[in-house]
Amino acid sequence: MPIDPAAPYDDSNVFARILRGEIPSKKVYEDEFAFAFHDISPQAPVHLLVVPKGRYVSWDDFSAKASDAEIAGFVRAIGHVAREAGLVEPGYRMLANVGQHGHQEVPHLHVHLFGGRQFYEMVSPPR
Ligand code: AMP
Numbered sequence: 001m002p003i004d005p006a007a008p009y010d011d012s013n014v015f016a017r018i019l020r021g022e023i024p025s026k027k028v029y030e031d032e033f034a035f036a037f038h039d040i041s042p043q044a045p046v047h048l049l050v051v052p053k054g055r056y057v058s059w060d061d062f063s064a065k066a067s068d069a070e071i072a073g074f075v076r077a078i079g080h081v082a083r084e085a086g087l088v089e090p091g092y093r094m095l096a097n098v099g100q101h102g103h104q105e106v107p108h109l110h111v112h113l114f115g116g117r118q119f120y121e122m123v124s125p126p127r
Contacts, residue, residue: 003107005058005099015051015108029081033073036081045116046085046092050078056109059096078111087115 010016018025019035026038028048039047052074056062062071082092092115097104 002100002103002105003057005060005104005107007057007107009055009057009061010107011055013107015049015106015110016055019051019053019108029077029084031073031077033070034077034081036077039112044114044119046087046114048081048085048113050074050081050111050113052109057107058098058104058109060098062109078113082113082115085113085115087113090115093119 014023017023018037027035028038029036029050032053034050034052036048036050039049052062052066052070054062054066054070056066062074066074078094082088082094092113095112095114096102096109097112
């Protein structure tokens with residue numbers, strides 16, 4: 001069920017609980033600004049999620065309210081995770097879903113990193 005990207009941050013969302021260590025995750029990277037882990041339901045041979053540590057519902061929320069340091073730290077962490085996963089030379093796809101039309105399901109900003117195979121269509125056809 002897509003989330004409302006304009007709703008207040010919900011501290012009970014699953015990624016907030018992962019960040020607090022309340023539920024397990026397969027961590028691949030962590031620093032002051034970001035946390036990265038394997039998607040629980042991978043849609044490619046490599047499917048990683050990178051989340052900011054701050055309480056941001058969506059890309060919209062983050063891009064409007066995060067500090068310059070948080071934005072720089074998050075962007076650098078995404079690049080670092082992709083390089084460490086060996087995704088750069090073969091190439092990869094990164095994606096952030098936002099709200100209803102983006103079909104965002106978890107109300108904590110996350111960037112998907114997909115790799116390990118060739119991708120083609122940029123978006124799914126209309127249903
Ligand atoms: P989105 O539709 O962009 O909000 O994507 C949410 C993603 O979170 C999906 O790819 C889910 O498979 C993934 N996900 C949900 N719960 C967990 C979890 N506990 N650990 C890792 N990934 C999760």
